[in-house]
Amino acid sequence: GEENKEEIEELLHYMRVVNAFKGYRKSCLRQLDRCEENFRKLPESHQRMLPAHLRKIEDAKVCVDVNAALINEITSYCSNMFENRQYKELENYTVKHTSFDLDKVKSTLKQIVRDWSADGARERDLCYQPIIDEILVRKPPNTDEVNSVSVLVPGCGLGRLAWEFARRGYFSQGNEFSFYMLFTSHFIINRTQGDNETDFHQYTVHPWVDQRCNNLSWDHAVKAVKFPDVNPGVLAYKNRFSIAAGDFLDIYTQADSWDSVATCYFIDTAHNVISYIERIYHILKSGGVWVNLGPLLYHFYGISNEPSVELSYEEVLDVVEKVGFRIKKNEFLTGMYTSNPESMLKYEYTCAFLVAEKP
């Protein structure tokens, strides 16, 4: 039946993700080997000009190994993640991954920097802080259990924004679809459980080792980032924080159930952004607040066989009002996404910052 088909598809997807994680090391090392070969094919006179170049490639290989060891920890830890035993049993089977899947692994490593490192603080200040400030003012938290204030963070990635709300006393739930994100956030949030200083900054990632363009220095390519910058396990009200796996539209169907919804770089991941806006409206309580920040880099744009509706922001605002929201704030803020601060190329987003209220 339809349900069984969906289950099998999810299983295959899970296996492909595991396989992509496992394929990271080999793929990156192959690329560095090619770097080495190309360098060795240069005229002798050229090679002599850069006596340290091959050593730098070796340094990069060590970084790849560090990342691969981290990935191994992440995937091992995640075999306990799902109660569904099928996942575990089938882990030894492999489903072929593509270079697209490997790119997801690489961007997941960069996402760690964004969400859980001191290096990501600037990005978080730009993207998360305005959302947090807005919800703090409009829906202040309440430490009293019966009157707790809820925040839903769809597309929560590695979970930092949802965790920031939980830390401030909200009943906070992150929601995420991507297994890449779910594996990694599960590892960071649940493995770092101790109460000591040593429980954070305990892991290392080399986020930029796969990028050999626009480097001012090889030092930047091999840079090590320690994480997490906080201990995610330290929460005054642990039972108020959770991350729910799955598709936003599948999971959140109950009307009038949330005090606030915070979306950051999320709405453009929709096949149909109108459905997202309608659903956010539907699940908010009367008087509830939606805060959105992000660009419109539609996720399914140009991908064949994937329906995609690419509205301009003008149209998005039109839909927001027609769905019934009252727009309380409509501004633009500069944002970044897993930006390498040392790179000669930066992607800068003009993010829509929207505060909308359900009457």
Next chain:
Amino acid sequence: GEENKEEIEELLHYMRVVNAFKGYRKSCLRQLDRCEENFRKLPESHQRMLPAHLRKIEDAKVCVDVNAALINEITSYCSNMFENRQYKELENYTVKHTSFDLDKVKSTLKQIVRDWSADGARERDLCYQPIIDEILVRKPPNTDEVNSVSVLVPGCGLGRLAWEFARRGYFSQGNEFSFYMLFTSHFIINRTQGDNETDFHQYTVHPWVDQRCNNLSWDHAVKAVKFPDVNPGVLAYKNRFSIAAGDFLDIYTQADSWDSVATCYFIDTAHNVISYIERIYHILKSGGVWVNLGPLLYHFYGISNEPSVELSYEEVLDVVEKVGFRIKKNEFLTGMYTSNPESMLKYEYTCAFLVAEKP
């Protein structure tokens, strides 16, 4: 023989480029048709929220037609471009183009804005002006024919920077490898020949019509840009300006022949950037100046079967000195490349700005 093989390869490449230009309209319209289909598949209630959406897609189709008519003019005009008769005879044959080739066509249209429109003035001020200023001071032009001062602009794209030097009285030659660029610059520079105000601003391009992400408004996607903003035919010393087609390393072999070399977003197009640096040194006269501005977005990075050596900028500087140059200036400037000023996503480059002298 080897020479014949090269000739055939060039011919096939030429035909593929012509074919890609010709395929632009169909490909873009197909994408807009898909937009339309996806919108029509939305629930009735969603479609009703955006009564103008389908009309906006129709507007975009009109823009694609305008671009296609321009492309048709460009390719028709360029059948006279080469003296080699073979090109003309084989124009009715087609060589299959890829989506990669179509992207080149789309970026060529954006390049028109960068080089030959008033909208590109900001980009040109950031990228070309520092180079022009530096060469004006270090190698001032001389209107006297016998003592003319020469500038070579390898990777000149659509030729604006080379033209700016010619306009200031230099003996200026642009060099370009890409047929996409060569066709288009040939059209703009040679077709706009009149001396009247009407001879510029006479063509229209819709540079952003293929981008449906990160639009604040559909108006931005369908924006019309007039060009050229100057009359390229108006030059006091016409015989001092030329554009040479071909590979930089193949064409420029004569030692001590140029007063200055200006490279803008060029050195990273090399298979081996060391060869470029050596060659620039070789062709400069003693006392000659090389001014470079750009990032290190290596052109052949990650392309299989294409050798690529990706040096960091530190290593580039090391090579520059080892080759024999004296570094006179080593700074960083913000630059952009065919940036859509209205888009919610911008690419910002930290460009190396280097002035080096051959002793």
